[in-house]
Amino acid sequence: MNKDKAYILGVLFGDGSIARRITKRIGKIPSQLILHVKDKDFAEYFCKIAKREGYNPKISFKIEGSTKLVIVKKPCKMYWVRICDTKFAQECFVLINKRKNIPKEIFNSNTGCKKMFIKGVMDSEGWIGIHRRDDIKKGYNYSMGFGVKDNFIYDLKRLFKDVGIRTNKVLVHKHNKIKYFRIKMWDYYDSKIGFSIKRKQDRLDDFGENFGRIIGYHKVEVAYNRRLDINNKDVVELYLNKRKSVIEISKIFNCSFVTICNRLKEENIERRGHIKK
Numbered sequence: 233m234n235k236d237k238a239y240i241l242g243v244l245f246g247d248g249s250i251a252r253r254i255t256k257r258i259g260k261i262p263s264q265l266i267l268h269v270k271d272k273d274f275a276e277y278f279c280k281i282a283k284r285e286g287y288n289p290k291i292s293f294k295i296e297g298s299t300k301l302v303i304v305k306k307p308c309k310m311y312w313v314r315i316c317d318t319k320f321a322q323e324c325f326v327l328i329n330k331r332k333n334i335p336k337e338i339f340n341s342n343t344g345c346k347k348m349f350i351k352g353v354m355d356s357e358g359w360i361g362i363h364r365r366d367d368i369k370k371g372y373n374y375s376m377g378f379g380v381k382d383n384f385i386y387d388l389k390r391l392f393k394d395v396g397i398r399t400n401k402v403l404v405h406k407h408n409k410i411k412y413f414r415i416k417m418w419d420y421y422d423s424k425i426g427f428s429i430k431r432k433q434d435r436l437d438d439f440g441e442n443f444g445r446i447i448g449y450h451k452v453e454v455a456y457n458r459r460l461d462i463n464n465k466d467v468v469e470l471y472l473n474k475r476k477s478v479i480e481i482s483k484i485f486n487c488s489f490v491t492i493c494n495r496l497k498e499e500n501i502e503r504r505g506h507i508k509k
Contacts, residue, residue, distance in 0.1 A: 233337045236281045238345040242352020250325050262321035267313040274355055275311035277428035282315050289315045334387035346395050347425050355428050360435045374439045379412030389413055397423055467495045
């Protein structure tokens, strides 16, 4: 396992896919790798990695709009990358194993390969969101996470730990059943993994350059972040026994009400005040 191959596998656990063709003797066999994305820089970086591995990827684009199944506000340019190599496609098909688990070849590889695999899945399915924050001078803050419906997310969480990146526990969205976890942004920033997609990398760079190590505060601020001292048991006590609202508790701890909501989620408590079944 090398870094380039690890990155390709990471992408195949996200936006990438493996196409199969029908043969008379065997039936369906893997024939080519496909990447279908809206970011040109992502597609070009994937091509660059594939060429370094000795393959001859083909990149193209077309304008895609609404269909009977998908409704979009306006047509957008989508990029297609294809690696037509049956042997490599078959090898990847076996390693991916329907995205049930991350292959042991990744866990047994060196730290550099593990980081490139993480970069591949983060380019595909990782998110870095920007949020308005009136309680800090900068006026906004970032959060980072990863979410998919596949169970390999639990292996990915373990892989993050192997390279020194802390994450929160895996949660499941009520409506769309997507499994997700949040990522400690300073850990990810310090790992130098980054993104090949400029719009994501720009946000990560802005976070690293303009926000201090005290979570949530701009570098020019020296106020201590009291959210770090919040004990989940204290939040539960105020919420369940003393019947304080989420807003009231956030004022007590001098933090965002979202923080209190997240602490209640961590303790498996709903906003209505009873324990989830």
